Amino acid sequence: xxxxxxxxxxxxxxxxxxxxxxxxxxxxxxxxxxxxxxxxxxxxxxxxxxxxxxxxxxxxxxxxxxxxxxxxxxxxxxxxxxxxxxxxxxxxxxxxxxxxxxxxxxxxxxxxxxxxxxxxxxxxxxxxxxxxxxxxxxxxxxxxxxxxxxxxxxxxxxxxxxxxxxxxxxxxxxxxxxxxxxxxxxxxxxxxxxxxxxxxxxxxxxxxxxxxxxxxxxxxxxxxxxxxxxxxxxxxxxxxxxxxxxxxxxxxxxxxxxxxxxxxxxxxxxxxxxxxxxxxxxxxxxxxxxxxxxxxxxxxxxxxxxxxxxxxxxxxxxxxxxxx
Numbered sequence: 001x002x003x004x005x006x007x008x009x010x011x012x013x014x015x016x017x018x019x020x021x022x023x024x025x026x027x028x029x030x031x032x033x034x035x036x037x038x039x040x041x042x043x044x045x046x047x048x049x050x051x052x053x054x055x056x057x058x059x060x061x062x063x064x065x066x067x068x069x070x071x072x073x074x075x076x077x078x079x080x081x082x083x084x085x086x087x088x089x090x091x092x093x094x095x096x097x098x099x100x101x102x103x104x105x106x107x108x109x110x111x112x113x114x115x116x117x118x119x120x121x122x123x124x125x126x127x128x129x130x131x132x133x134x135x136x137x138x139x140x141x142x143x144x145x146x147x148x149x150x151x152x153x154x155x156x157x158x159x160x161x162x163x164x165x166x167x168x169x170x171x172x173x174x175x176x177x178x179x180x181x182x183x184x185x186x187x188x189x190x191x192x193x194x195x196x197x198x199x200x201x202x203x204x205x206x207x208x209x210x211x212x213x214x215x216x217x218x219x220x221x222x223x224x225x226x227x228x229x230x231x232x233x234x235x236x237x238x239x240x241x242x243x244x245x246x247x248x249x250x251x252x253x254x255x256x257x258x259x260x261x262x263x264x265x266x267x268x269x270x271x272x273x274x275x276x277x278x279x280x281x282x283x284x285x286x287x288x289x290x291x292x293x294x295x296x297x298x299x300x301x302x303x304x305x306x307x308x309x310x311x312x313x314x315x316x317x318x319x320x321x322x323x324x
């Protein structure tokens with residue numbers, strides 16, 4: 001089956017899920033702590049963090065760690081999980097996965113986006129499957145275990161975000177500036193076809209336009225890889241915009257937009273410790289996970305190249321100062 005046929009079949013199989021999934025923005029929570037202003041916001045964000053806290057079934061540390069990690073003192077990693085999870089749903093697939101590592105000495109951040117169709121080993125399954133299915137089977141815990149197995153590094157923290165508030169967050173920030181790689185039209189949040197047109201070049205996008213920017217895949221010659229690159233570009237744009245805002249009211253609106261759409265095992269104290277990484281958030285080292293298209297039994301997968309996985313694993317281990 002060629003790529004075009006696969007896309008047609010995929011569309012037919014997912015008519016019940018017309019609303020396409022999009023990018024993850026949990027890094028915004030870190031940005032709010034790093035760049036936020038005022039005791040009122042601190043109080044409000046503390047309450048929001050407390051409401052969002054959801055410990056993992058594994059406990060407070062990864063099985064790949066001998067002792068729990070303290071972000072104020074140790075190198076650590078965070079898995080950002082984006083889902084299109086409706087109220088009452090418990091078996092949604094992950095749409096965006098980004099693993100980031102933080103080095104306390106260098107005050108640097110490395111980040112990689114994992115394509116949702118990557119064919120990987122999911123613990124407990126006999127055959128390799130798409131990494132997006134890990135969350136549908138076992139939630140955040142199994143997703144984290146799968147990523148740990150893939151790169152052979154511990155995942156210390158996670159942040160999972162439901163994207164219903166995506167448009168509100170971007171609009172609360174007053175829009176974000178990105179470079180659109182090519183002119184294209186995309187449906188809007190109401191699934192109206194070609195309702196949004198973005199033009200090639202540097203553009204400041206509102207919420208609806210930013211959604212179109214990150215949801216477009218079929219018109220990108222790189223498919224999921226191209227979309228992943230746009231996800232990371234938008235994260236950078238959000239960080240830059242957040243760092244430039246001094247209006248308490250805008251941060252207030254952003255926190256309200258996050259609402260109940262966030263789960264994490266970060267405590268508010270953990271987040272406060274991330275202030276030392278404020279400069280690093282403006283120059284994240286973005287890694288690329290290489291692979292190729294593959295069809296097995298008429299099902300499309302993104303086949304990861306072993307050498308690319310090993311290279312990224314090595315970089316993460318060195319960044320976390322892991323020697324095993």
